[in-house]
Every structure is written in structure tokens, then in C-alpha cells.
Amino acid sequence: MIFFDRNLLNLQGEMKHSEDLSQIIEAKFAEQTEEFAAGQCFVALETGRAGRQNYDRFIADLCRTHLKSPHILAFLFSVSPPAAASNLRHNLLEELGLDDDGGISHPAMLLELASAAGFDRSARRELERSAQEELRRIICDPIMFGTLKEIGLSVLLETIAFEWMLSRLAGRMGRFLAAHRGLSGEDLRWFAHHSEVDIRHAEEGLEAVADYIVFYGFDRTDAEEILDVTFRENVFTKRYFGEMALARETGVFG
Amino acid sequence: MRVAGGKIYVLGIPFVEAFAHSCKNRRFSDSFVVQLTAEDGTVGYGEGLARPYVTGETVAFSVDFVKNELFPAVVRKDFSPIKTGIDPVEALREVDESLHCRNDPAGIVPNAARAAVELALIDCLLQSRKLSLGAVLPPKRNFVTYSGAITGGSVERAVRHARHFRLFGVNQLKIKIGGEGDVDLVGAIRRAVGEGVSLRVDANGAFSVRAAIELAKRLKPYRIDAFEQPVPPGDPYDLARVRDSSPIPVMADESLVTLTDASELIESSACDLFNLRISKCGGLRQTLAIARLAERAGIGRQIGCQVGETAILSAAGRHLAAFSEGVDFVEGSYGDLLLTEDVGRTAVKFGYGGRAPVLRGVGLGVKVRCEVLEKYASSVIDLKKELVKYA
Numbered sequence A: 001m002i003f004f005d006r007n008l009l010n011l012q013g014e015m016k017h018s019e020d021l022s023q024i025i026e027a028k029f030a031e032q033t034e035e036f037a038a039g040q041c042f043v044a045l046e047t048g049r050a051g052r053q054n055y056d057r058f059i060a061d062l063c064r065t066h067l068k069s070p071h072i073l074a075f076l077f078s079v080s081p082p083a084a085a086s087n088l089r090h091n092l093l094e095e096l097g098l099d100d101d102g103g104i105s106h107p108a109m110l111l112e113l114a115s116a117a118g119f120d121r122s123a124r125r126e127l128e129r130s131a132q133e134e135l136r137r138i139i140c141d142p143i144m145f146g147t148l149k150e151i152g153l154s155v156l157l158e159t160i161a162f163e164w165m166l167s168r169l170a171g172r173m174g175r176f177l178a179a180h181r182g183l184s185g186e187d188l189r190w191f192a193h194h195s196e197v198d199i200r201h202a203e204e205g206l207e208a209v210a211d212y213i214v215f216y217g218f219d220r221t222d223a224e225e226i227l228d229v230t231f232r233e234n235v236f237t238k239r240y241f242g243e244m245a246l247a248r249e250t251g252v253f254g
Numbered sequence B: 001m002r003v004a005g006g007k008i009y010v011l012g013i014p015f016v017e018a019f020a021h022s023c024k025n026r027r028f029s030d031s032f033v034v035q036l037t038a039e040d041g042t043v044g045y046g047e048g049l050a051r052p053y054v055t056g057e058t059v060a061f062s063v064d065f066v067k068n069e070l071f072p073a074v075v076r077k078d079f080s081p082i083k084t085g086i087d088p089v090e091a092l093r094e095v096d097e098s099l100h101c102r103n104d105p106a107g108i109v110p111n112a113a114r115a116a117v118e119l120a121l122i123d124c125l126l127q128s129r130k131l132s133l134g135a136v137l138p139p140k141r142n143f144v145t146y147s148g149a150i151t152g153g154s155v156e157r158a159v160r161h162a163r164h165f166r167l168f169g170v171n172q173l174k175i176k177i178g179g180e181g182d183v184d185l186v187g188a189i190r191r192a193v194g195e196g197v198s199l200r201v202d203a204n205g206a207f208s209v210r211a212a213i214e215l216a217k218r219l220k221p222y223r224i225d226a227f228e229q230p231v232p233p234g235d236p237y238d239l240a241r242v243r244d245s246s247p248i249p250v251m252a253d254e255s256l257v258t259l260t261d262a263s264e265l266i267e268s269s270a271c272d273l274f275n276l277r278i279s280k281c282g283g284l285r286q287t288l289a290i291a292r293l294a295e296r297a298g299i300g301r302q303i304g305c306q307v308g309e310t311a312i313l314s315a316a317g318r319h320l321a322a323f324s325e326g327v328d329f330v331e332g333s334y335g336d337l338l339l340t341e342d343v344g345r346t347a348v349k350f351g352y353g354g355r356a357p358v359l360r361g362v363g364l365g366v367k368v369r370c371e372v373l374e375k376y377a378s379s380v381i382d383l384k385k386e387l388v389k390y391a
Helices: A002-038 A040-047 A052-066 A069-079 A082-095 A106-116 A121-140 A148-181 A189-215 A220-230 A235-249 B059-074 B093-097 B111-128 B155-167 B182-193 B209-222 B236-245 B259-267 B284-297 B311-323 B370-376 B383-390
Strands: B003-011 B013-020 B025-029 B032-038 B043-048 B143-145 B148-150 B172-176 B198-202 B224-228 B250-252 B273-276 B300-303 B327-330 B355-357 B377-382
Touching (some): A002 A220, A040 A052, A082 A189, A148 A189, A148 A220, B032 B111, B093 B111, B148 B155, B172 B182, B224 B327, B284 B300, B300 B311
Parallel strands (some): B172 B198, B198 B224, B250 B273, B273 B300
Antiparallel strands (some): B032 B043
């Protein structure tokens, strides 16, 4: 009985520790999202001060970032703890257009967006090639962490961060593309989908991170350091606007 | 093989975070890349980083030196294939000697410029024969283990970086010092990383002889494995005086630029270790020659790097480190840990534990992405056009 009670106490301690961490993680997501939305690139697109080529580059970078999302989710599903597996599997099937609602896969939605924006077949093929190249780079790059446990947490954090950000900003992105790039609601359904669905995904995602941290027995300091390393740059600015924009917006250049 | 054309890319690749030490606070890499094209179409790349406080070179000087002196010396010259299976200092003689055809300008040692052109020539010559630099510098090991570097700044930031390196399994760290809070900084890092990590300090010549000796004594409790360039370069006997009284082994860096410097440092018993950096020392062959002198004199060696170097210089450093016997520390190959984007198609950076494999690809072993060079180039100089212009 004493043994059982001690376990219960430990479990409560772990839950408390992961709850605190969840707050720190969410604060980091909020900080990165706020910084991204206040950055000169986002503001220029939203206020219509950007040129047509800037909108097109944004669409290209967004597609490049998310075209291989099913692959990333499949990796996360493979390392997910039992408590988070069901939600991750659902997200993966949804991403592939294979969930109960049926419908179109998210990469297909992105390619439709690109097509509506005037990217011809060869330009769309180039988007797919560059997304594949980015995935190749991730696979081939030396691994900085000691085990899959740390890699999984870092990838999970970045993935959930995007869902958290999109649940807050996808609607605004869709609106500025409609207003200043003349795209229709049908063309922009990827944004509509993410602004609605990702509110749920983001909440589930934070729970998935907490489950992951508890299941794999992370030391709090190590988990915080992985958070720090994962978000040492603004991941949204880097992925959606490129390295040069990131450098400009963080004052490295100009 | 004859060189038919060439370009210089003057780069400005932003850093992920600013890198500071006692001489400079950098926010982006100011490396320059030399691209040489042979008559058979083979393309080779080399890289240099000009450091006014080390060799006297600025980027503008290096670019002019390549354009006006080095490129005219190598273009159209018929280079013999680089021999393999012989002493590498001999194998690289023709390439190196082709770059010593003019007098150096007063007060400046054009080593970064020489290194960039030498590496581009070596890359080109080896690529044309589908050979790896490893054929000239046969690796003695399959992996090279790198140290991490902790830049100047607040104690909090330095500790944060030290923890990142601990998370990455890196067991050797170099700390940039040069201020009043150095003892507190080193103490905080020692506490953060524990006893199992080797620590070194680098002052980039920030102290007087007396201050350096005093600091070395105060740092002794933190078990520091090397005190790099405690005093400014110039008089090797200053370094020797620090060494005589320092409880920490002394390493020469800015004091060691040429073979003559190496001989003088050895003669004056100025240091326990040399920091060998390819760009600083004027290329691979000069660095190998200095390393040989050090080995004969029983001086320890660190294969160092230039902050902001891309995959090109890192690859050359990897080959040198894998080839060299008895190297105490290796630095570099930070890749996108420091640069927001590196130039190689496949990353040359180290992985967990600071470990990185020997490179097996042809030439230096880096497939350079030209589009990345173009993206970050503040200027691109066509060397052949310049040659025609001034002919």
C-alpha cells in the first residue's frame, strides 16, 4: 500500500512538472507567434504594402513548409506515447484526407492554392522538389541529440507550434491573400481549415507534448533546453519568409 | 590542368546569434569564396576569412589581392596532377609555390587570400581526377571530435550555450574571455557542465602579461586545459613570460601566422600548444608545414577554425584533423549551428558528441550550392573579366 501511494505521489509530481512546462511551452509559442505577426514581412503582406511577387514567394514558402507534413506526422505517430497516439493518428489521417470526413489531403489543398495563384505545372513540380529536398536535408543532416527521444520532442514542439500559430493567424493570412492577391475562398481553404481545426489541434498538441515528456521521463532541465534549442530562431519567420528575412527582422542585417 | 576562369563571392551569411569575443562582435559571416573553373569545366571552391587583427587583411584587401596577384599567377598555368601516396607537403608544393610569386605588401600577410585560392586549386585538381583530398591526406581515424565554442556576452547567455553543448554531448568547450567577469563566467560554466567536460579559455590577446598570469592563477581551480592567446601578438617573449608563470598551458593563436612565427615561438619556448587554422596560416600546405615544426618541437596542436567559415573551409579542416597525429583539440564545422544557412548540399557540421565522419567525396568533399553563394553574396567578382580589363 505504501508502495502504491509513493507511485501515486510520483505520478502527481510528474503531472505537475509537465503542467508547468506546458505553460512555459505555450508562452514560447505565443512569443514566437507575436514576433512573427509583428515582423515587417507579415505586416507588409497584411497591409497590402507588399508586391505581388512577395505574396507569391510567401505562398511558395508556405507550400514548401507544409507539403511534407504527412511525413512529419507519420514520424511523430511512430514515436508517440500511448496517450497521444490516437490524436496523432487522427491528425495524420486528416492530413492525408483519409479521416472519417473524407475529402482532400492537405498537400493537395496547398497545390490547389499554388495553382490558383498562377504557379504552372513546372512551378508546382519545383515546389514539390524543394519540399522533398528539405526533407532529404533533415534526414541527412548530422543529429545533434543523443537519442530519438530528444529528436521526437524537438519535432513535436515545432509541429505543435505551427498548429498553435495557425489557429491564431491562418484566418488573417487567408484574408490578406484574398484582399491583396485576389484569391477566392475555395482557393484558400487550407487557411480556413487550419484556422478552425488547429484550435483543437493546438490544445491537443500541448497535451501530447505533456504526455510525451512524462512518458519518456524527461528531466525538466533537458526538456527546457530542447525547447530553447528548437526555438532559438523564430521558426515561423524562417520557414515562411526565409533566412534573410529572419536575419533582417532580428536585426542581424539592416 | 589549366585554370580558365574564376569568381569571388563576398559573403554575408547571417549568424543564428551574434558571436562575440574581445576583438570583434560578429553578426554575420564575412567569408569570401573563390571559385575556379578549369579548361575541362571542372569547378573547385576555396574559402578565406580576412582578419585585420591577425594577418592585417581586410575583405577588400583579400579580394584585390586575389584579383590582382593570385588569379593572374594561376590562370593558364599548367598544373600537374596532385600526387598521392607521397608526403603531402611535397604533393601540394606546386600549388602552394604558385601563390608566392609576388612580394607581400608591407604589414599584411595575405594568408586568407592564399588559402582561398590554394583550396580552390586543390579542389579543382582533385575533382578533375575524381580523387578525394583524403587520398593526399590519408585519414588516421574515421571520425573527428570537435569542441564547442562559447562566445562573449552575459554569464546567463554563456551558460545557456554551455547547456546546449552539454545536451549535444559535446565534451570539450572553449570559452571566449577578455573582461572583468571572466572568473565568474568560467566558474558558472564549470558548474553548469560539470566536471567531465574539458574547458579552455581564449582571450584573443586581451591582457597584459601581468594580468594574464594573475587571471591564469585565479582560473586554476576550474581545471582549464589551455589558455589561448592571453597577450597580444608581437613579442613571443611576452607569451613566454606568461607561460613561465601560468598554471594553465598556453596556446599561441594570433601570434602564429607564418612559418617564421612558428620557429620564433619554438625558439623562445613561448607556448605549449599551437592553434593551426588553414585560413590564418595561408592554406593547407603552410599549415601542414607549421604542424610538422610543432610536432618535432613537442608542441601540442589544435586544429582551429575561423568563426563564420562555411562548409568549404570546414571540410578542409576535417581532412587536416583526420590526417594529423597527436592533435589535442579540433574546432569548427559549426554549420547551421552558427550560420542561418550553409553552402554545402549535405551538411558538414558535427553531430552528437561533437563527432563528424571523415569526408569521402571528391575534392574537398563538399557539393557547393551555387544558389546559396549567390543568395548571400554582397558582391560577385568575375576574375576573368577583371583580368581582361587590366591586361
